[in-house]
Amino acid sequence: MTIYDIAKKAGVSASTVSRVINNKPGIRESTRKRVQKLLDESGYTPDISARGLVTQASRFIGILIEDIRVSHHTESVYVIEQEMTRHGYTCITFSTGADPCQKAKYIEILEQRRVEGVILIGSMFGADEVRNAIRRHLPEVPVVIVNGMLDLPNAYSVLIDEERGTEDCVALLLRKNRRYLAYLMDVPTPANLHKLQGFCTAMQRAGLGDGKAHTVYAPGMDTNPIASIARGREAAKEILQKMPDTDGILCSTDALAIGCLQELQSRKIRVPEDIALVGVDNSVYGLVCSPTLSTLDNKLAEVSLSSARLLLDAFEQKALSRKLMLFTEVIERESS
Amino acid sequence: MTIYDIAKKAGVSASTVSRVINNKPGIRESTRKRVQKLLDESGYTPDISARGLVTQASRFIGILIEDIRVSHHTESVYVIEQEMTRHGYTCITFSTGADPCQKAKYIEILEQRRVEGVILIGSMFGADEVRNAIRRHLPEVPVVIVNGMLDLPNAYSVLIDEERGTEDCVALLLRKNRRYLAYLMDVPTPANLHKLQGFCTAMQRAGLGDGKAHTVYAPGMDTNPIASIARGREAAKEILQKMPDTDGILCSTDALAIGCLQELQSRKIRVPEDIALVGVDNSVYGLVCSPTLSTLDNKLAEVSLSSARLLLDAFEQKALSRKLMLFTEVIERESS
């Protein structure tokens, strides 16, 4: 069922049908009615790709993410997809995996589909391969990086102030009269390094010494939260052994915090009485466990919505800035 | 950068370039080399939509899901996307929400994008609006329903034997010498009704009376597991009040089971000593909580992979059957 079929039935030319479909002026009301009726009855739907060929607008945007199964990414994808769909765009979403070369492959697919814009979610898109792939395959379309930066003329960023957020978490622990704080650090992504920086700054300011000395590392690249939790348990052991005085632990993710919690509980260490615990992410896990977990809300929905809006603005050259900074919020629950 | 630009540079016609791109025979090796080199250097990528216009193959498939944020759906989307991408297809995924009319809208978008096949995930796609929308907009393309059925000539189904799985869960509880079983039922979706049926059958067979009499209902349509957990807590109260002898609870989802667990623990009822608890889903929550939750693994990854394969087979008219039935597996952990 094409525009020509409709044209034939209506006894007009394809141009006229096209004009009716797109509500263009210069069509007699009576013909418009007649064609529209045929359009409705026949169940015709335009082939958007064919249209895109001449209008040079695919109405596609690409979303690249390392692994859609990690729950905060899922939330982002959801929000972005809703917003873009609302504006007539269709999202093509790929889980790229960690390998930068693989990411480049997906970027090429996006070019083949002629996406009008791209949103990169996650902080692992800083690799050179990615930069080059974008420069090569998508030099013209706006690219929004959620929680990361890319030094390219067509790149935009939406960031959250992780450093300040972490400082706020330390402040919470201090308010609870904790003085022997430990920090549990995940993979050294740019975002996580910012958090670490925040921890160190806050420690310094409180006169509690060198933050790095109070930091335990539990790096690992896992998509499965269970693995993170296991890392958290191991790290907790290390903390207890190296810093037996610890009365407050700040973890760079909720999953790690859950791991700590499990380890502490298995040793009959009371949370928060003996050790207060604070995570980062505001994930569901923090509500499922007992005691419920104090955490840092990174405003995922807001950040994602902002990225979608930023991209839409960029389409119309209306973007106010290439960089958007949003703030986090501490959520105080039972574990602190 | 189009095929014509390349042709001009190479001093050949567009047809020749096209033949090189698609590895068609009948091109002199020397010209092929020359054109290929230009192709590589120029960073040309074919416009897949333009190609699709003449080949009548969009290489798109659509995935419809109520809400991508619910974690088992995410897993499905991930698996399907990987498999389809591997075969050269690009997935367009939509979170449709619960409203059937909204679903019909998305089905129309899929038609506009000329998808070659569709996968419907979740048991909520049985509504008449959906059926009609498919009949109207996608009467020709194969549609695979994951965990559901649709009476249409182009529909395929991948199902899991929930009934039998639930029976196996009851068997587990019986092995643990539990005799006063309660069943906690979620929304009456087709899938959940099958589970209930399984519970009743197993109870009957064990001579433990009428399953329905031992069932408590906690219906609710929430995307957020926290809400499910809250429902679980409430339902647990009801169970304890109505059936104080209960020594084993089977829940139709893990989230409900977590809710039960929380409620039981807050009342100092020991799990599994006083009451054994079994969930269904094999979700992460079951590993995060303590004691870890016995559950029914519904083989999500396998089911999803099978649906993708089934769709691919359907493309080539190689589908062995319109209906595929897979089996579940009981995972015994600490809570039972």
Next chain:
DNA sequence: AAAAGTTTTGCAATCGATTGCGAAATATAA
């Protein structure tokens, strides 16, 4: 060296839309 057979290539149509521009139809003015 010409004829016949093969291998390479290009022309032009096609897919399903949109759109500038001119022509036809209608409305308005003289």
Next chain:
DNA sequence: TTATATTTCGCAATCGATTGCAAAACTTTT
């Protein structure tokens, strides 16, 4: 009624590819 202005519509080109068929360019044979 004719001239002019204004609507309304259709022709044909275009977007970026693919492909059947015929023409051109080579090989091989005689």
